Amino acid sequence: MECRLDGQVAIVTGASSGLGEAIALLFGKAGASVVVNYHGNRDSAEDVAERIRADNGRAIAIRADVGEEAAVSALFARTTEHFGAVDILVANSGIQQDASLSEMTLQQWQAVIDTNLTGQFLCMKEAIRQFRAQSQRSASRARGKILCMSSVHDVIPWAGHVNYAASKGGTAMLMKSVAQEVAAEGIRVNAIAPGAIRTAINAENTEGEAGQRLLQLIPYGRIGVTEDVARAALFLVSDMADYVVGTTLYVDGGMTLYPGFRNNG
Ligand code: BGC
Numbered sequence: 255m256e257c258r259l260d261g262q263v264a265i266v267t268g269a270s271s272g273l274g275e276a277i278a279l280l281f282g283k284a285g286a287s288v289v290v291n292y293h294g295n296r297d298s299a300e301d302v303a304e305r306i307r308a309d310n311g312r313a314i315a316i317r318a319d320v321g322e323e324a325a326v327s328a329l330f331a332r333t334t335e336h337f338g339a340v341d342i343l344v345a346n347s348g349i350q351q352d353a354s355l356s357e358m359t360l361q362q363w364q365a366v367i368d369t370n371l372t373g374q375f376l377c378m379k380e381a382i383r384q385f386r387a388q389s390q391r392s393a394s395r396a397r398g399k400i401l402c403m404s405s406v407h408d409v410i411p412w413a414g415h416v417n418y419a420a421s422k423g424g425t426a427m428l429m430k431s432v433a434q435e436v437a438a439e440g441i442r443v444n445a446i447a448p449g450a451i452r453t454a455i456n457a458e459n460t461e462g463e464a465g466q467r468l469l470q471l472i473p474y475g476r477i478g479v480t481e482d483v484a485r486a487a488l489f490l491v492s493d494m495a496d497y498v499v500g501t502t503l504y505v506d507g508g509m510t511l512y513p514g515f516r517n518n519g
Contacts, residue, residue, distance in 0.1 A: 258284050259281055259394075259488070261392070261393035262341035263276075263340050265340060266290060266291060267318075267343075267346050267373070268347030268348060269290040270295040271295065271298055271453065271454055274344070274356075274453055278290050278313070279305060280487070281344075281487075282306030282311035284311060284476075287313065291320070291329060292315060292515050313493045316329055321372050322376075326377055339391060340385070342398070342401070344491070345378060346387055349365065362417060367424075374402050374429075378432055383438055384398075396440050396471040397440035398430070398442075399490075401439070401493045403448075404445040404446065404502055406448070407422045407447075409447075426502060429500070442498065443499070444501050445501075445502040446483060446502070449506025449509035452480070471509055471513055472506075478506070
């Protein structure tokens with residue numbers, strides 16, 4: 255049995271690049287109708303949607319800042335207008351604005367919390383309301399599926415990135431608490447926690463000498479690619495994972511295994 259999403263509608267936030275782009279493309283291949291949400295980069299989002307359509311899939315690009323409640327409502331309204339329903343939400347949008355704690359501005363703190371944590375809250379809220387409003391759909395065993403994008407930094411502290419680490423630590427408990435709240439309705443909520451993946455958000459840490467240093471933290475010995483995360487996402491939202499509820503799947507080459515202790519600590 256393959257992981258297929260035929261007849262299902264998926265919203266992937268932050269899908270104009272990076273992890274969201276790879277997830278949108280793979281979901282399109284798996285048969286889902288895909289909403290490629292973006293905030294700033296319209297051309298890239300349109301290009302992702304076009305690539306899905308060129309591969310015989312169905313996709314549209316829709317702009318929304320996930321940190322704004324009205325924009326998130328409009329995103330869901332346009333999705334149901336266009337595709338008739340929503341079966342899957344991947345709350346993926348995320349940003350980094352790095353600074354040491356004493357230098358971090360309130361604006362930097364707030365921007366990261368707004369997109370990474372409040373954005374997931376607003377999208378999850380809207381998705382659950384939509385799942386309840388629509389009659390049970392036949393293409394999946396679950397009434398609806400939500401996948402949050404966390405990070406290894408929901409458990410690994412990260413000096414110089416406290417806003418980001420706090421947002422991801424928050425995501426972990428947001429995900430579990432919502433999963434507990436809605437599981438009885440047949441709604442599955444889970445998260446993926448990626449480790450170091452080659453994307454634009456972390457290009458300066460994954461290339462050249464920095465990339466070599468980074469490998470010391472990855473027992474499996476390679477930096478991840480976006481498809482590593484997309485495949486895990488497809489599994490978690492598919493019926494293959496129908497009994498997986500409230501779990502975070504670490505896709506990190508072993509980064510959370512305390513590699514510093516490999517040689518006796
Ligand atoms: C961050 C990356 C970082 C990785 C491992 C991710 O959540 O977005 O920039 O390389 O965690 O530290």
